[in-house]
Amino acid sequence: MSVEPPPDWVARVSRYPGDTGPTGADWVRTVPRLVDEALQRWGLLVDGPPRTGRTALVVPVRRAGQRFALKVVWPHPDAAHEALALRTWDGRAAVRLVAALPSDGLLLLERLEVEDLTEVWADEACEAVGGLLAGLHVPAPPPVPRIGPYLAPHLERMQQRAGVPRRVTTRTLGLARELLSGDGPELLLHTDLHYENVLRAPDGGWRAIDPQPLAGPPAFELLPLVTHRVEELGTGASLRWSVRHRIALAAEAAGIDLDEAMAWSLLRAGVEVGWAVGLDEPERLTTAVALTKALDG
Known part of the structure; x- marks a missing residue:
């Protein structure tokens, strides 16, 4: 057939x-x-x-x-x-x-079920994602790309794009120098574990699908939880609280240090700004810039 x-x-x-x-x-x-x-x-x-x-x-x-x-x-x-x-x-x-x-x-x-986390209460969904991440973070096999070399060309292109706000470029590059300078853990990362990439298994549990694997620190994993279901985050002070709350819930469930989770999420949000400018996607750019503000400070 x-x-x-x-x-x-x-x-x-x-x-x-x-x-x-x-x-x-x-x-x-x-x-x-x-x-x-x-x-x-x-x-x-x-x-x-x-x-x-x-x-x-x-x-x-x-x-x-x-x-x-x-x-x-x-x-x-x-x-x-x-x-x-x-x-x-x-x-x-x-x-x-x-x-x-x-x-x-x-x-x-x-074969998994078609049910995902998009309709699950956000707090419960973030905790479910964190629980999965705790199980996924095992030593990365040697062929999997390391996070430093992966980020390097994105950071370089970011500096060359006039549409990226200068403060975002400065902050992102500073974080990259800080976070990538040491010998951090090289665990196997999913990197795209958002609500649609978690499906219900026949045994009733949840399973991750569609990984985009990298080797690096677990704290890199959490930004997708705030780049999806964005309409639920609110604006202004509500946005800042919601972003930090989601990341904190998932970090706790995954056993990730909260300060590291915030720092890596801010770095990744800055890279997202560069991507949005390169793709000429104004709505995505607006969201990414708002996330950098919510995560900073």
Whole structure:
């Protein structure tokens, strides 16, 4: 049974420029073939309509009465070590990897439920994310990129972008010099654990999905909790309280020092400002600048 990706997803992915691999347009034309080959390779039957993410197609499948999810991912740097991270975690706090063909961006995963944390009370959701992070932070395998080299080009481009407020650049670069100067821990980080990247498991617990692995300190992990569900944060003093409250809840649940969590979140928010300027996304820029103000001081 051939799987046809949804047309709106195909149109969106087709606009992605190539990075170190194929453009979105070139890759998306290969997706039906990749899915068919995976079905044959692993003896799978399609078990429902596909779901889509920003860079992936996920097909419900089954084999000998067991339910799985077949994921095919656009080759890009953030996804390069997803299979390695999932194999390292081996089902601990993250979706379990059953089989993989990383060269083709193919992952066979345990099938989770469609329920995520987007409708869960924010406090409870932050504590759930923190609990997962506590389980995910294990020593990073050597191939996973280290945080210093990963951040270096982003920090350099930030200095070259006239649209980044000078105070944000100064503060971010100062934090980078401070936080990256020592020999910090090199633990396996998810780096994108927001509310939609946590799904309910059949046993009733939560599992992390879609990691963008880096090796570094756990305190780097928490900013996604305030760059998502932003509309609930409020403005002014309410925004500052809400941002700090979410990060504090997750940090406590994860066993992360709060001062370190705030410092790394501020650094990461500054980098987010640079990204938003580079992407010419005014709404994202406004949010990122507001977060730097809420986290500073």
